[in-house]
Amino acid sequence: KAGVTQTPRYLIKTRGQQVTLSCSPISGHRSVSWYQQTPGQGLQFLFEYFSETQRNKGNFPGRFSGRQFSNSRSEMNVSTLELGDSALYLCASSRSDRGNEAFFGQGTRLTVV
């Protein structure tokens, strides 16, 4: 069974640009969550989607947004990139309705210059 797949693995963007990251969950998983991981703050929750609906959102500015498609694949978008957005962005999927038994992808390493 394939795991969580995230694309691309690496990205370099310039301040002010926007970026879209993609996540394909494990087959049959309907809950998809996104996290930002930095050395200083660790893993921080961005948002969670279930059956195309955002059920939960973390404390991030509105520049961070996401969506989920009918096949459970998810995308997250960051607009007007800032240097502080440089991080590893992780997607996790869960078979649990609560979305808490989470299986993570390899992440997308975003560098903003």
Place this chain on the structure above:
Amino acid sequence: QKEVEQDPGPLSVPEGAIVSLNCTYSNSAFQYFMWYRQYSRKGPELLMYTYSSGNKEDGRFTAQVDKSSKYISLFIRDSQPSDSATYLCAMSPNAGGTSYGKLTFGQGTILTVHP
């Protein structure tokens, strides 16, 4: 104060040692407890998933949850150099709403097992 506290280490042990990793938490609503292993430049890998108090064993790994003390542990027996990684504890409440999909993580403990 953070909701989940985890000693970042680093922790260095010889091969074959028993490793004990711990987290404390302050939110009494936490009911689900997880341990993840993360290798450098990789995503976290789910090792153990437990509900409420008690012990759970899987091969060389044992997870313990003591809700009365708000304390969880992961024990690794017969540690191997391949166990060298960052270990993260994570928790979530047994509720919906603002809890859906949200895991609260510790900062992670860096473990090195040397031959």
